Amino acid sequence: MNMKILIVDDEQLARTRLRQMTEKLPGFEIIAEASNGLNAIKEVNQHQPDIVLMDIRMPGMDGLEAASHIGKLESPPAIIFTTAYNDYALQAFNCHAINYLLKPIRQEQLHSALSEATKLNRAQTSALSTKEHEDNEPRHVSVRQKGNIILIPTTDIYYFLAEHKYVTIGHKEGLALTEEPLTTLEQQFSSSFIRIHRNALIAIHQIMSLEKTKDGLSLIRLRDLDKPFEVSRRLLPTVRQLIKNHL
Amino acid sequence: MQEMTNQFEDELFLPDFCAIRMVFVVIIIAQLAAFVIALAPLNVPLDDRLYDLGMISLFVQWCALGSCSILCIARRYLKRLNNTEAGLISYLLILLVAVVVNELALHLVYSSQFDDTSTWVWHFRIRNLAITALIAAPILRYFYVQHLWRRNVRAESNSRLQALQARIRPHFLFNSMNTIASLIPQQPEQAEEAVHNLADLFRASLDHKNKFITLQDEIFLCRQYLEIECLRLGERLKINWNIESLPDDALMPPLLIQPLLENAIYHGIEPIMQGGTIEIKGVYERNLLLIEISNPVSTETSGQQSLRSSGHHIAIKNIRERLDAVYSSLGTLTVQHNHDHYKVTLSFPYKNEYEDPNRR
Numbered sequence: 123m124n125m126k127i128l129i130v131d132d133e134q135l136a137r138t139r140l141r142q143m144t145e146k147l148p149g150f151e152i153i154a155e156a157s158n159g160l161n162a163i164k165e166v167n168q169h170q171p172d173i174v175l176m177d178i179r180m181p182g183m184d185g186l187e188a189a190s191h192i193g194k195l196e197s198p199p200a201i202i203f204t205t206a207y208n209d210y211a212l213q214a215f216n217c218h219a220i221n222y223l224l225k226p227i228r229q230e231q232l233h234s235a236l237s238e239a240t241k242l243n244r245a246q247t248s249a250l251s252t253k254e255h256e257d258n259e260p261r262h263v264s265v266r267q268k269g270n271i272i273l274i275p276t277t278d279i280y281y282f283l284a285e286h287k288y289v290t291i292g293h294k295e296g297l298a299l300t301e302e303p304l305t306t307l308e309q310q311f312s313s314s315f316i317r318i319h320r321n322a323l324i325a326i327h328q329i330m331s332l333e334k335t336k337d338g339l340s341l342i343r344l345r346d347l348d349k350p351f352e353v354s355r356r357l358l359p360t361v362r363q364l365i366k367n368h369l
Numbered sequence: 370m371q372e373m374t375n376q377f378e379d380e381l382f383l384p385d386f387c388a389i390r391m392v393f394v395v396i397i398i399a400q401l402a403a404f405v406i407a408l409a410p411l412n413v414p415l416d417d418r419l420y421d422l423g424m425i426s427l428f429v430q431w432c433a434l435g436s437c438s439i440l441c442i443a444r445r446y447l448k449r450l451n452n453t454e455a456g457l458i459s460y461l462l463i464l465l466v467a468v469v470v471n472e473l474a475l476h477l478v479y480s481s482q483f484d485d486t487s488t489w490v491w492h493f494r495i496r497n498l499a500i501t502a503l504i505a506a507p508i509l510r511y512f513y514v515q516h517l518w519r520r521n522v523r524a525e526s527n528s529r530l531q532a533l534q535a536r537i538r539p540h541f542l543f544n545s546m547n548t549i550a551s552l553i554p555q556q557p558e559q560a561e562e563a564v565h566n567l568a569d570l571f572r573a574s575l576d577h578k579n580k581f582i583t584l585q586d587e588i589f590l591c592r593q594y595l596e597i598e599c600l601r602l603g604e605r606l607k608i609n610w611n612i613e614s615l616p617d618d619a620l621m622p623p624l625l626i627q628p629l630l631e632n633a634i635y636h637g638i639e640p641i642m643q644g645g646t647i648e649i650k651g652v653y654e655r656n657l658l659l660i661e662i663s664n665p666v667s668t669e670t671s672g673q674q675s676l677r678s679s680g681h682h683i684a685i686k687n688i689r690e691r692l693d694a695v696y697s698s699l700g701t702l703t704v705q706h707n708h709d710h711y712k713v714t715l716s717f718p719y720k721n722e723y724e725d726p727n728r729r
Contacts (some may be wrong), residue, residue: 131638133544134603139551158642179665181642206543225543226550 125153125236128171130162130188131155131204132180133163136225140175140204143232150236159183159191160273166192167270171199171326173225173239183262185255191264191271200239259311263291274298276314280347282307284321292347318342318353318361332365382452382516383459383509387441392434394504399433428474432501450521456509463509467501468494474698486597509538515639526694537574538631542567548601563600573623580695584658585617591627598634605644606634612660623696625684627720628684629662637664637711656719663712685713692717 127150131137132175139153144150156162158180166174174192178185189201203222223235262273278294284304291298300307307318315323328344332353335341340358341350353361384391392694406429407422439462440447445454471494479493545567573582573590599606633647645665652659685704692700692715700717 133548134599135548135551138555139547173674181640206547207540226548227547273521317534 123237125173126151126153126169126171127236128153128162128165128169128199129155130157130159130165130174130180130185130349131177132275133155133177134331136177140227141230143227143229143331144236146229147233147236159185159188161338162188163191163264163271163273165224166195166199167208170269171175173200173202173236176201178203187260187262190260191262191273194264195268195271199291202235202239234308238278263300263307265291265300267298272298277327278313278342279315280325282315282323283349294346316361316364318351320354320356324351326364326368329368334363371466379457381444381448382513383440383444383447383455384512384516385441385444386437387444390518392437395433395437396430398508399429403429406500424478425493428497429713431473432463432467436463436505437468439466439621451495452513452626460505460509464498464502465507467498476633489517490552490708502564536572537627538635540635541631544572544601548597552600559600563597563668566597569593569629570597576623579623581620582623584615584619584621587621587623587626588612594627594630602638602644605641605648607644608645609648611660612649614653615651615658615660616653616719616721619719620721621717622691625688625691625715625717626660626662630687632684632713633664633711637666640667646651653719657716658719660715661712662715663710665709666706666711668709688715 125276127144129137129140129144129152130152131140137157141152141155143150150173153171154165156165160183162174162176162183162185165171172188176189178305185203189203192198193203201221204225204227205224213230217315221235221239223231261276263274263276263279264271264273266272274291274293274295280292280294282304283290283292287301288299289302289304289307291300304321304323308315308323311323314326316326325342328346330343330345333341333343340353340355340361342353342361343350386392386395403422403426406425407418413421429706440459443459446458450458475490475493477489479520545563549563549567552563570590570593582720596609599608614616630647630649638645638647648661648663650661650663652661689702692702696717701714703714703715705712705714
């Protein structure tokens with residue numbers, strides 16, 4: 123049984139080279155190629171590779187973000203990063219022992235990296251997700267559905283609602299569940315979402331109005347949803363301040 | 370060869386006394402000295418003082434212009450000596466001129482009272498020679514210090530320029546190496562071409578001797594650079610050149626345009642999935658070359674964007690400093706930026722011959 127490999131790189135020539143080198147190695151088989159992070163996730167869902175050779179700098183979605191989404195799978199593939207230069211980003215991961223190869227890659231290096239390829243462990247996955255979110259908010263939230271990764275664009279999300287063990291994500295296409303705790307989500311999306319209740323984050327750009335009911339409750343109405351959200355008394359001043367600044 | 374003569378000129382501390390500007394400076398210094406000498410004695414009536422000033426000026430100017438022309442002629446020989454010898458000999462030459470002028474003055478002006486044995490004549494000679502000696506020494510010293518200062522400034526600006534000399538990004542080097550490695554098995558000719566282009570680019574970026582290259586050469590380097598990037602990015606990179614109106618022979622510091630193209634690719638084209646077109650437009654008007662480079666930028670914000678743009682500013686700042694070092698305020702680089710487009714405009718004056726910074 124051959125190991126299935128997915129090659130991800132935005133440069134045609136770089137992909138060709140990896141393919142040629144891998145084809146010389148017995149026991150490995152290339153099942154697909156992708157030219158950016160988004161396509162990589164599509165191919166992972168479709169082909170379930172064992173190993174992903176992942177470039178870091180790519181347009182659309184870069185390799186680090188794609189890896190952090192892929193890492194959430196029940197049994198994620200091993201990811202080996204490939205990069206032309208000792209990236210600032212990679213240096214941060216050296217301590218986490220994440221595999222990477224420097225381009226131009228030598229045949230022997232590729233061979234040993236592929237043979238030793240191990241799956242990302244939880245610690246590495248979470249290191250990836252915290253690292254890449256330091257500078258900017260992620261543009262997607264990934265959730266698992268029947269062994270696949272589903273990406274939800276951040277701009278399509280209306281709210282995060284914590285219920286029991288899971289967090290419900292309300293978005294354009296419907297509902298989704300994630301295991302990510304609400305506090306983590308709040309940190310990740312601190313500039314586009316606001317906490318209005320112990321169990322709820324709301325997309326700031328969706329806020330339409332803040333009203334008071336006869337019972338003294340404060341309710342937020344969203345542009346694209348009928349259902350209002352209750353604002354807790356404790357968080358009301360922050361919410362009001364934000365609305366004043368934004369609207 | 371030019372280098373050698375430059376260095377030789379460097380050796381001699383004396384300025385070129387044949388130059389009009391220098392003669393003018395000497396006349397001014399001499400006249401100031403004449404004022405001081407005329408002002409020095411006490412208890413002289415105003416009329417006498419003006420007469421004295423006239424005579425002293427005449428004498429001093431003769432000395433000054435005489436020294437000027439002697440040093441102008443002697444420069445050729447002085448150049449071969451070291452600065453101590455040259456200083457000593459030029460000092461003696463100035464004193465010699467003073468002696469000659471002294472004798473002329475005695476014969477022409479004071480011939481009526483001329484008596485070689487009178488103490489007044491000897492007093493006159495010794496006094497004038499002493500004054501000349503005392504004034505000439507600090508002036509020579511002043512030229513020497515100025516020479517040291519100028520040499521320092523030049524060395525500093527040279528090393529600053531070298532430090533600023535555009536550096537090609539390591540990213541580009543390793544990406545190109547990877548491209549070449551991929552080409553070798555399938556398209557060896559293209560791989561070879563890429564190696565040649567890469568070698569030329571690095572030769573240019575490591576060359577600190579040439580302060581100027583022609584626009585034509587710079588454009589050639591840019592095309593070589595873009596050829597390599599085209600191999601890597603394929604269809605995603607399109608270039609639109611529109612620079613026919615620029616004079617090919619214009620001189621400019623090397624690698625002024627190439628880093629701007631590198632920026633356009635690294636920050637503009639690469640982050641866009643479907644790529645885009647870089648427009649390069651040249652305008653030549655009122656002796657000024659305007660080169661405009663524009664590229665689309667990704668409208669999506671990605672995690673790397675903020676980090677990338679800091680690299681961008683370093684390149685821009687570097688080019689601005691180099692322009693400033695070479696053209697002062699005449700060379701400019703302006704940046705226009707909106708949500709989906711980025712445009713830089715480089716502007717510098719047209720020059721087609723190398724101007725020696727030593728000759729000023």
